[in-house]
Amino acid sequence: MLETSKDLLNLVIAFCILWFTVFLCWVIYYFAMILRKINEVMEKVTSTLDAVTDFFKKAKEKMDKTASSVSVLLELGKKIFNIVKEKQEEKKTSKRKVVK
Numbered sequence: 001m002l003e004t005s006k007d008l009l010n011l012v013i014a015f016c017i018l019w020f021t022v023f024l025c026w027v028i029y030y031f032a033m034i035l036r037k038i039n040e041v042m043e044k045v046t047s048t049l050d051a052v053t054d055f056f057k058k059a060k061e062k063m064d065k066t067a068s069s070v071s072v073l074l075e076l077g078k079k080i081f082n083i084v085k086e087k088q089e090e091k092k093t094s095k096r097k098v099v100k
Contacts, residue, residue, distance in 0.1 A: 002008050 002011070
C-alpha cells in the first residue's frame with residue numbers, strides 16, 4: 001500500500017485538503033446564515049420605519065384636518081361674537097332712548 005514516503009505525503013495532503021474543504025464549507029455555511037439574519041433584521045427595521053412613517057403621515061393629515069376645522073370654528077366664533085356685540089349695543093342704545 002505505502003511503498004514510498006511520497007505515497008504517505010500524497011495521503012497526508014489529500015487528508016489535509018479534505019479537512020480544509022470541510023472547514024471552508026462550514027465557514028461558507030455560517031457566513032450565509034449571518035447574511036440571512038442580517039437580511040431578516042433589515043426587513044424588520046424597514047417595516048418598522050415604514051410603520052413610523054405612516055404614523056407620522058396620518059398624524060399630519062389629522063392635524064391638517066383639525067387645523068382647518070379650528071379655523072372654521074374661529075371664524076364662526078368671531079361672527080357670533082360680533083352679532084352678540086351688535087345686539088348688546090342695540091339694547092344699550094334703545095335703553096338710553098327709553099330713559100331720556
